[in-house]
Amino acid sequence: NAGVTQTPKFQVLKTGQSMTLQCAQDMNHNSMYWYRQDPGMGLRLIYYSASEGTTDKGEVPNGYNVSRLNKREFSLRLESAAPSQTSVYFCASSGDRQTLSYNEQFFGPGTRLTVL
């Protein structure tokens, strides 16, 4: 049981290049999330997916696209990378416990992305 896995761990891009960050979970969770973490700003939600086939924008979606490939996998794509997208990216997942009024999320180890 690996939990939430992310690839790659590190990546350096040049401005304008594209790449896809991969995320997979083996906990049979319906909901998956992408966050970015910047110094002094905590984590900010980029996109999330409440179930296979659905995606919704979060707080900072501009410059990103996502794909919920199946229940296990949720990828984040940067079509034309910019230096402002230099950050640490975290994927997370959660089960559907709305009736219990809390939402415990499980996080991957992160991808450290630098855009030059």
Next chain:
Amino acid sequence: GNSVTQMEGPVTLSEEAFLTINCTYTATGYPSLFWYVQYPGEGLQLLLKATKADDKGSNKGFEATYRKETTSFHLEKGSVQVSDSAVYFCALSERGRRALTFGSGTRLQVQP
């Protein structure tokens, strides 16, 4: 909208000292509250949670009490260890909303 405010760090303590990290929140409904911990080079891990007013979450010697009257969820530990050195994030989740709102994080450094 929702927001979480944490005390700025870094917080530097000697081993066995008492720890308090302040967290206050703003929410339109009745949120659930969380503390997450991030050890160097790792992702976030849930440390403790509280789902309603006056609940106390606890784990690994850490405690936090959901105070609705002061909209606070301060993290405490009676005796910190070097291994507690990490970044601590306060977060909230509103009923019916899947996303978490995080504070900016507080770095704790414990010296031997």
